[in-house]
Amino acid sequence: EWEDLPEGTGFDSGQMEAFRKMGVSILSPLIVKNRFVGILGLSGTMSKYPLDREDYDLVSTVSKQAAGSFLNARLSRDLVQAKEMETFHAFSAFVIHDLKNFVSMLSLVVHNAKGNFEDPEFRADALQNISQTVEKMKRMMDRLAVLSRPLEVERTRTDLNDVARGAMSEVNGALGSKVAAEFGKIPALTADPAQMRKVVTNLLLNAVEATGG
Numbered sequence: 483e484w485e486d487l488p489e490g491t492g493f494d495s496g497q498m499e500a501f502r503k504m505g506v507s508i509l510s511p512l513i514v515k516n517r518f519v520g521i522l523g524l525s526g527t528m529s530k531y532p533l534d535r536e537d538y539d540l541v542s543t544v545s546k547q548a549a550g551s552f553l554n555a556r557l558s559r560d561l562v563q564a565k566e567m568e569t570f571h572a573f574s575a576f577v578i579h580d581l582k583n584f585v586s587m588l589s590l591v592v593h594n595a596k597g598n599f600e601d602p603e604f605r606a607d608a609l610q611n612i613s614q615t616v617e618k619m620k621r622m623m624d625r626l627a628v629l630s631r632p633l634e635v636e637r638t639r640t641d642l643n644d645v646a647r648g649a650m651s652e653v654n655g656a657l658g659s660k661v662a663a664e665f666g667k668i669p670a671l672t673a674d675p676a677q678m679r680k681v682v683t684n685l686l687l688n689a690v691e692a693t694g695g
Contacts, residue, residue: 512549583687640673649682
C-alpha cells in the first residue's frame with residue numbers, strides 16, 4: 483500500500499518512515515473530484531486474518547466520504563471568509579461615501595467663501611455648516627469605534643417633510659446652488675429621523691456634485 487500514494491502528496495522517505503514508527507501500515511489518500519485534500523493513516527489489522535480486497539475497498543469508500551466532508555468544511559470556511567470580506571468592502575464603501583460628502587460640504591464652504599467672506603450672514607452660515615459637519619464626523623468616528631455593537635436605530639413617528647427641511651437647513655449657504663422645495667401632505671412614518679436626515683443630506687450633496695453648480 484505504500485506505493486499507492488497519489489502524485490503530489492509531498493511525502494519524502496523520512497516522512498514515510500515517521501508514519502511507520504507511528505504504527506501506520508495503511509495510507510489511503512483523501513481525494514474528491516481529482517483534488518487531494520488529505521490522507522488517512524490506519525494501523526494494521528487486529529484480526530488474525532489478513533486484509534483482503536473487500537477490506538481495502540471499504541477503506542477506499544470511507545476515504546472518499548471523509549474527503550467529501552473535509553472539502554465541504556473547507557469550502558464552507560472559504561465561503562464565510564468571502565462573505566466577511568464582501569461585508570467589509572460594502573461597509574468601507576459607505577464610510578468612504580460619508581467622508582466624500584463631508585469633504586464636499588467643507589469644499590463648498592471654502593469655495594463660496596472666496597467671494598462672500600465679507601458677508602456677515604455668509605460667515606454665520608459657514609461657521610454653522612463647518613460646526614455641523616465636524617459633529618457628524620465625530621459621530622461617525624464614534625460609530626467606527628464600536629463596530630462590535632449593533633447599530634442602534636431609534637425609531638419614532640417621523641414627518642419626512644420635517645426631515646427634509648432640517649437637512650436643507652443644515653446645508654443652507656454651503657450648497658452654492660438654489661434648491662426648490664415643494665412639500666405636500668404625506669403620512670408620518672416610523673423611522674429614525676437622524677438617519678433619514680443623513681440620507682436626504684447625501685442626496686442634496688450628490689445632486690450638487692452631479693450638476694456642477
